[in-house]
Amino acid sequence: MTTQDVLDERYGRRRSPARGWLIGAAITVAVALVALFGWWTVQGALDSVDSDTTSFEVDDEHFVTLGFQITAPPGSAVACAIEAQDEEHGVVGWRVVEIPASDLHARAFRETIPTTALATTGFVNSCWVLPS
Template structure:
């Protein structure tokens, strides 16, 4: 009668304790490396993260929109923001690149006017980044 052990011995499917140990160590090392990469991807890019929120706008006249906004950025870092003015069909009728000086506070409020080429119905912050 043939047993499973005899078949494993015949075809070289035996597992030594040393091979099992090395596979276990390789699995643990792989899990640690994957965990470290995930942590780096999650938190590594947040050091220079900038968050901008438009807090209000006012249509001054047919050629100007005033936008008030709040920027949260790392202290001591200069920030560049792109502001835009849209018409009632959500077309961009004006935009402005604003360079904001480094601030000693984490969050700071700003107000800027955007020149437009036509009547605008809203003003907003398109994007901001650390310069």
């Protein structure tokens, strides 16, 4: 007889079999939740698109040429919102550029943004994977 058994007999304690099932069920639910959140995190990272502005050139008061590169999942079509702003950070031009799917992970582009006034900067606002 173990010490725990002696103490249980002396003080009249009994182990409940339901308690073991309850603890097992709680551990199973906790593991399932951790796996689910892990999958959501991995899935979000697989579909993410990273963009960097590499250059911009103010052609005149009607156009800005923007150089940028994207890092996207291979085989996924991507769309990017590109933007031109004036010296007071007002938006003077923007457009959405759709980029077809490619086997390459990283690609570089040059696009022209039509503007309504003289711009002082151009940049990539955001990029996202297009639904298949």
